[in-house]
Amino acid sequence: xxxRNLTALAATTALCAPMAFAADMADEMTIVSWGGAYxxxxxxxxxxxxxxxxxxxxxxxESSAEAVAKLRAMNEAGNVTWDVVDVVAADAxxxxxxxxxxxxDPDEHLAAAPDGTSAEDDFGDLxxxxxxxxQIVYSTTFGYRTDLVGDTPPSKICDxxxxxxxxxxxxxxxxxxxxxxxxxxxxxxxxxxxxxxxxTEEGQEQALAKLDTIKDSVIWWSAGADTPQLLADGEVxxxxxxxxxxxxxxxxxxxxxxxxxxxxxxDLDGWIIPAGLSDxxxxxxxxxxxxxxxxxxxxxQAKYISYGPARASSAPLVGKHAELGIDMAPHMPTDPNNAQxxxxxxxxxxxxxxxxxxxxxxxxxAK
Amino acid sequence: xxxxxxxxxxxxxxxxxxxxxxARALRMQKVRALMLIAPxxxxxxxxxxxxxxxxxxxxVENRIVSDTLSExxxxxxxxxxxxxxxxxxxxxxxxxxxxxxxxxxxxxxKLGTRLNYEQTGISSLFRSSGRKLDDIGEDHVxxxxxxxxxxxxxxxxxxxxxxxGASGAGNTALLEAQRTKMAQLTGEDFSADIGFVPGAExxxxxxxxxxxxxxxxxxxxxxxxxxxxxxxxxxxxxxAFAQEVQVPGGAEKLAAYTGPGAAELxxxxxxxxxxxxxxxxxxFLDLDEDWGDVGNWxxxxxxxxxxxxxxxxxxxxxxxxxxxxxxxxxxxxxYITLFKRTMFMSLVITGSCxxxxxxxxxxxxxxxxxxxxxxxxxxxxxxxTSLLVRTSAWKVMLQQQGVINDVLVWLGLVADDARLxxxxxxxxxxxxxxHILLPFMILPMYSVMQTINPTYxxxxxxxxxxxxxxxxxxxxxxxxxxxxxxxxxxxxxxxGYYITxxxxxxxxxxxxxxxxxxxxxxxxxxxxxxxxxxxxxxVVLLLYWAYDKIVGIDNVKLG
Numbered sequence: 001x002x003x004r005n006l007t008a009l010a011a012t013t014a015l016c017a018p019m020a021f022a023a024d025m026a027d028e029m030t031i032v033s034w035g036g037a038y039x040x041x042x043x044x045x046x047x048x049x050x051x052x053x054x055x056x057x058x059x060x061x062e063s064s065a066e067a068v069a070k071l072r073a074m075n076e077a078g079n080v081t082w083d084v085v086d087v088v089a090a091d092a093x094x095x096x097x098x099x100x101x102x103x104x105d106p107d108e109h110l111a112a113a114p115d116g117t118s119a120e121d122d123f124g125d126l127x128x129x130x131x132x133x134x135q136i137v138y139s140t141t142f143g144y145r146t147d148l149v150g151d152t153p154p155s156k157i158c159d160x161x162x163x164x165x166x167x168x169x170x171x172x173x174x175x176x177x178x179x180x181x182x183x184x185x186x187x188x189x190x191x192x193x194x195x196x197x198x199x200t201e202e203g204q205e206q207a208l209a210k211l212d213t214i215k216d217s218v219i220w221w222s223a224g225a226d227t228p229q230l231l232a233d234g235e236v237x238x239x240x241x242x243x244x245x246x247x248x249x250x251x252x253x254x255x256x257x258x259x260x261x262x263x264x265x266x267d268l269d270g271w272i273i274p275a276g277l278s279d280x281x282x283x284x285x286x287x288x289x290x291x292x293x294x295x296x297x298x299x300x301q302a303k304y305i306s307y308g309p310a311r312a313s314s315a316p317l318v319g320k321h322a323e324l325g326i327d328m329a330p331h332m333p334t335d336p337n338n339a340q341x342x343x344x345x346x347x348x349x350x351x352x353x354x355x356x357x358x359x360x361x362x363x364x365x366a367k
Numbered sequence: 368x369x370x371x372x373x374x375x376x377x378x379x380x381x382x383x384x385x386x387x388x389x390a391r392a393l394r395m396q397k398v399r400a401l402m403l404i405a406p407x408x409x410x411x412x413x414x415x416x417x418x419x420x421x422x423x424x425x426x427v428e429n430r431i432v433s434d435t436l437s438e439x440x441x442x443x444x445x446x447x448x449x450x451x452x453x454x455x456x457x458x459x460x461x462x463x464x465x466x467x468x469x470x471x472x473x474x475x476x477k478l479g480t481r482l483n484y485e486q487t488g489i490s491s492l493f494r495s496s497g498r499k500l501d502d503i504g505e506d507h508v509x510x511x512x513x514x515x516x517x518x519x520x521x522x523x524x525x526x527x528x529x530x531x532g533a534s535g536a537g538n539t540a541l542l543e544a545q546r547t548k549m550a551q552l553t554g555e556d557f558s559a560d561i562g563f564v565p566g567a568e569x570x571x572x573x574x575x576x577x578x579x580x581x582x583x584x585x586x587x588x589x590x591x592x593x594x595x596x597x598x599x600x601x602x603x604x605x606x607a608f609a610q611e612v613q614v615p616g617g618a619e620k621l622a623a624y625t626g627p628g629a630a631e632l633x634x635x636x637x638x639x640x641x642x643x644x645x646x647x648x649x650x651f652l653d654l655d656e657d658w659g660d661v662g663n664w665x666x667x668x669x670x671x672x673x674x675x676x677x678x679x680x681x682x683x684x685x686x687x688x689x690x691x692x693x694x695x696x697x698x699x700x701x702y703i704t705l706f707k708r709t710m711f712m713s714l715v716i717t718g719s720c721x722x723x724x725x726x727x728x729x730x731x732x733x734x735x736x737x738x739x740x741x742x743x744x745x746x747x748x749x750x751x752t753s754l755l756v757r758t759s760a761w762k763v764m765l766q767q768q769g770v771i772n773d774v775l776v777w778l779g780l781v782a783d784d785a786r787l788x789x790x791x792x793x794x795x796x797x798x799x800x801x802h803i804l805l806p807f808m809i810l811p812m813y814s815v816m817q818t819i820n821p822t823y824x825x826x827x828x829x830x831x832x833x834x835x836x837x838x839x840x841x842x843x844x845x846x847x848x849x850x851x852x853x854x855x856x857x858x859x860x861x862x863g864y865y866i867t868x869x870x871x872x873x874x875x876x877x878x879x880x881x882x883x884x885x886x887x888x889x890x891x892x893x894x895x896x897x898x899x900x901x902x903x904x905x906v907v908l909l910l911y912w913a914y915d916k917i918v919g920i921d922n923v924k925l926g
Contacts, residue, residue: 069888094891097476097494169767174874205698219791220874234768348491355890356487362882363701365874 025284026083028057033086035062036225037248041304042086044322046292053291056284067091071100071274080274083285089268090347092132097351101131101272102282109133109286111294113313122295122311126268128347133293134270134310136301139333139342140178141264143231143246144238146256157263157341158186160238161214171227171239174220176361177350178240178265181343183210185263195349204357208364220365231257243333247306251324251331261338267345270310308334423904426897429675432667434551435478436465440671448665449689459647459658460610463503464575467603468582470497472553472590484892485677485686486666492657503650504606506642511605515634525604526596528628529580531566538570538577545581553590561588563595572620573611579603606645612636613644665689678898702899705879706906712797712878713861719801720808720857721850728812728849732819743813750806758867761799765790765871791873799871800861807860808853815849851918859907879903 031047033039039062047058061082063070068091074080087095095101104110106127110119120127126134144154149166159166160182172179184194184203187210197203211218219236221227227241228249238260249255271293273285291297298309299317306328309315318329329335333342377385401408433440438461446454469475479493512520519525530537542564546557563584570577583604584595591598611617612632621629621636651658669687670677677687684700685692694700727746731739749757764770767786775781789795819842827837865880872881879899886896914920 066888068891072891094480097480097490098891099473099477222869233766235766351494352483352488352491355484355892358890359699359701363699363704366701366704366877 024280025056025287026278026280027055027284028059029083029281029284029288030059030061030081031084031086031288032061032063032067032082034064037305038244038307041301042292044304045301046288046297049297050288050291054287056288068094068098068100071095072098074274075100075276080276082274083277083281084288085272085274086135086269087272089128089132089134089270090345090350092270092272093129093347093351095272096129096131100275102275102277103130104133104273104289106133109290111290113295113311115313117313122313124312126310128268131272132268132270133272133289134268135293135298136269136307136310137266137334138269138307139243139261139264139266140173140240141243141246141333142238142240142260142262143227143249143257144260145231145234145236146258148234148237153258154238154260155262157182157260159260161186161210163214163217166237167217168237169217169219169230169235170214171219171221171230171236171241173240174222174365176357177354178345179211180204180207180357180361181265182263183207185343186210191343194343195346198349198357199353204360208360211364231255243331244305244307247331251321251326259338261333262341263343264333264338264341265343265345266333268310269307302328302332306331306333308332422893422897423901424897425894426678426901427674427676428894429670429677430551430673431478431481432671433673435469435474436462436667436671437548437551439465439667443664443668443671446664446668448661448668451661453648453659453661454664456646456648458664459651462651463500463647464579464582464603464607466493466496467500467601468549468586469552470500471586471601472549474552480891482666482670484681484890484895485670486663488657489663489666492655492663496651496654496658499654501602502654503647504602504609504645507609507639507645508602508605510638510642511609511635514638515631518628518631519605519635520599522599523596524628524631525580525600526563528626528632529565529569529577529584530563531568532627536567537564538567539564541565541570541574541577542581545578545585549582549585549589555589557585557589559589561585561595563588566626568626569624572624573608575607575611576604579607608632608635609639609642610645613639613642678894679902681895682898682902702879702882705877705882706902708875709862709878709880709903710906712793712800712876713858715797716800716804716861717808717854717858719797720805721854723801724805724808724812724853725846725850728809728816731809731813732816733821746806746809749802754803754866755870757803758799758870761795761802761871762790765795765798790871791876793872793876795871795873796868796876799867800864803867804857804860807856811852811856812846812849815852816846819845847918851914855911855914858910862907863903 031042033042039060043060047060050056051058064086067085067087071080071082071085074082085101092101096103106119106123110123110133112118113122123134126137128134142154142157142160144166146153148168152165154160154162154166160170180198181194184197184207185191187206189197189203189206198207219230219239221230221239221241224242224245227236227239228245230236230239231249232253232255243259243264246257246259249257250259271289273282273289277285293311295311295313296317298311299314299319301307302309302314302318303320303322309318315334318332320326321328330337333339379385379388381388439458442458442461443454446458466475469478475493475497476490479490482493483490549555550557561584563581565577565581580600583598583601587593587595587598612621612635618636621633624632657663675687676692680686680692681695682702684695684703686695687693727742731742731746734742762769766772767788767790769790771789772781772786776783776786781787789798823841823845824837827841828834832840862878863880864878865884868877869881869884872878880903883896883899883903886892886899
């Protein structure tokens with residue numbers, strides 16, 4: 001009798017412990033990301049260790065490409081079903097502006113670096129919006145077919161615009177961002193002046209005129225997987241895409257493709273927490289973010305994909321690829337050899353000019 | 368019918384007029400029929416009609432400007448936008464108070480995004496100004512806080528002052544007005560009792576200050592769920608008081624004031640004596656010189672009404688100018704081109720579906736059942752394959768290093784360095800979409816052709832008609848309803864097609880729906896997307912109506 005009572009008591013405490021825990025934080029969460037190799041790296045580096053540590057059930061959604069529109073619709077319907085969302089910095093800014101993402105205080109909500117540097121200093125300039133927790137630095141840059149470019153492979157961004165030396169098709173993204181900047185750079189505008197020039201009507205005309213010189217040789221892509229495919233098929237001799245995609249074509253699929261790092265455009269990807277979550281879900285989301293963006297976790301992600309961790313303190317911890325066993329550091333866009341000439345994407349500028357320049361760009365494309 | 372020939376109305380067995388009892392019986396029947404379809408009707412209404420109506424309504428709705436800048440749009444109404452000068456002080460004053468509340472509620476960036484669709488640069492103007500609003504009247508606030516040993520730093524004293532203490536009469540009209548304003552701004556419910564009513568005496572003397580404090584009180588009590596008397600008032604309260612006491616006659620008003628905190632307020636007013644009165648216009652120009660830009664103000668003024676035709680004008684390559692609608696600059700004109708292209712390509716696709724589908728449907732209808740069934744499966748097989756797979760397959764077929772080009776090069780028909788460009792252009796879109804939509808053409812044609820009696824053809828031939836005459840004069844006219852049904856299906860489907868043109872269309876083969884998708888998911892300009900969608904819907908309905916007039920919808924048979 002007594003024994004049975006004891007076991008019953010033990011069983012109740014065992015049951016109650018996680019129950020008490022669940023009262024503070026939701027025990028299920030939905031994480032939204034981009035899918036493919038990128039989501040995989042996040043699941044391996046963040047979600048699996050986190051689930052193991054806390055016992056939370058994690059649902060993965062692959063809707064990041066439509067995250068802004070979907071969050072707006074969810075917010076209007078008053079039923080936000082996502083807990084943590086992976087978006088690019090420009091989208092995070094939009095979400096923050098629309099009041100759809102929660103503001104984050106880095107020092108309160110994020111882990112400090114192992115050496116005690118505060119999160120705010122560790123992320124530094126990369127905290128581009130009040131709602132955004134940076135995760136990786138990626139770059140949009142060019143890859144080219146080593147067997148189709150002759151004896152002198154392209155080494156400068158302006159080789160993209162040189163149809164004589166490098167005949168053949170190029171793949172460019174079907175939007176003005178990045179293309180306009182590269183066009184101006186190759187039309188003699190100094191790097192620091194690019195956005196000042198692009199602000200003016202004449203500057204926009206100038207960029208489009210430069211793009212016009214190669215328009216007939218361009219295949220315009222809209223999904224990140226397009227350029228790797230076009231390169232692998234030999235449809236294009238060079239094309240822009242995200243550096244991680246090129247890494248997987250070159251190293252994992254062993255295609256005759258090489259990187260052209262010149263004037264790579266740095267951009268950021270990271271987390272936001274939707275506004276208007278219940279207290280339990282918010283607590284869970286914040287707990288996940290705290291865990292997933294600490295120094296070690298960010299460095300771990302680089303084992304699976306060649307994107308640079310957003311924390312300064314993570315860089316020295318980047319190791320080898322989990323399967324190929326090659327050093328990942330030389331494949332990072334932030335590696336000093338690759339980052340000799342980089343271009344910094346101007347978020348404020350594009351937040352303002354995106355609609356205007358996009359209208360002109362699309363009208364130009366349709367001509 | 369023939370009532371006039373009879374002495375009275377025809378009666379049924381129970382004595383009621385036959386007409387009435389017939390009507391009752393019919394009504395019963397109608398109600399029963401309606402009840403039977405009610406589940407479907409309600410389902411369609413709730414999940415289809417209403418959401419679409421809501422979406423289309425966004426094409427004219429423009430509440431956000433007047434909800435966010437409720438006072439500014441009123442003061443800006445009299446501003447003459449043509450003379451090329453920035454508005455007067457009063458407009459900037461309204462802007463300050465509107466923008467401050469909006470920034471607290473984080474609504475100003477939404478408005479910035481909205482107005483940025485019309486005028487480039489407003490988005491960052493609102494975002495950065497929202498952050499720096501505290502700079503306006505900063506010296507005045509500091510001076511007042513220091514005055515009288517920091518008496519005005521006491522949040523409880525402010526509460527006393529504005530409410531007029533326990534005895535004073537309350538100004539409920541002001542409270543209600545601000546409730547409505549805040550509810551419009553945030554979309555939240557502000558009707559709860561907040562334990563605060565502005566005092567009548569103070570709000571008569573210093574209406575602006577009382578208004579600013581009421582906004583603060585509502586915000587604190589309803590949104591932050593804090594106790595008003597325990598929170599520091601916003602800077603706007605200080606700035607408003609400074610403004611009101613420094614205008615001519617302000618000092619006299621203060622002297623007349625006898626309510627709580629009169630001494631502290633007087634001390635604060637004395638501390639302000641060294642400072643120039645707050646100039647909102649100069650302060651805003653200090654924050655950002657773009658506040659002096661006439662274009663920005665013109666945009667705010669043009670888009671201040673609750674409903675706007677702006678989105679519709681945008682979607683036909685026009686814009687709202689100073690004197691009404693005007694054409695957009697040529698380098699931004701795109702939608703008319705896209706509408707025309709969508710129409711043209713949909714027609715070409717429908718045409719090629721007819722040309723390719725007709726013989727197939729004819730063979731299907733005239734083969735023995737066994738082999739017809741086999742062929743039918745071949746027609747339907749691609750129908751069961753994912754759309755994306757089929758589209759991607761066309762990419763593999765048509766690209767320059769693709770199957771067709773490889774075969775042509777191998778046969779020596781095409782030189783290796785002059786491979787045909789068959790994708791990322793209109794040709795690619797037409798080929799892929801014709802293939803994808805072909806079953807929609809073949810199936811209705813097939814079911815109509817099946818019903819055509821083969822003896823008619825034999826009869827025609829036995830009467831001396833050639834093969835062609837027999838087909839053209841006898842068989843073809845009977846198969847027209849099938850063509851009509853197939854054409855309507857294919858045309859309406861293709862006009863709204865999105866994913867295939869996106870993948871194989873390149874730049875010249877994309878449809879208007881690709882732009883709609885862009886505005887829904889990327890630029891978030893849902894108003895413009897709704898306007899484009901409404902126009903597309905109207906065009907389809909118009910064409911349907913024209914079709915009905917010309918061909919007659921009764922002649923369409925789906926089977």
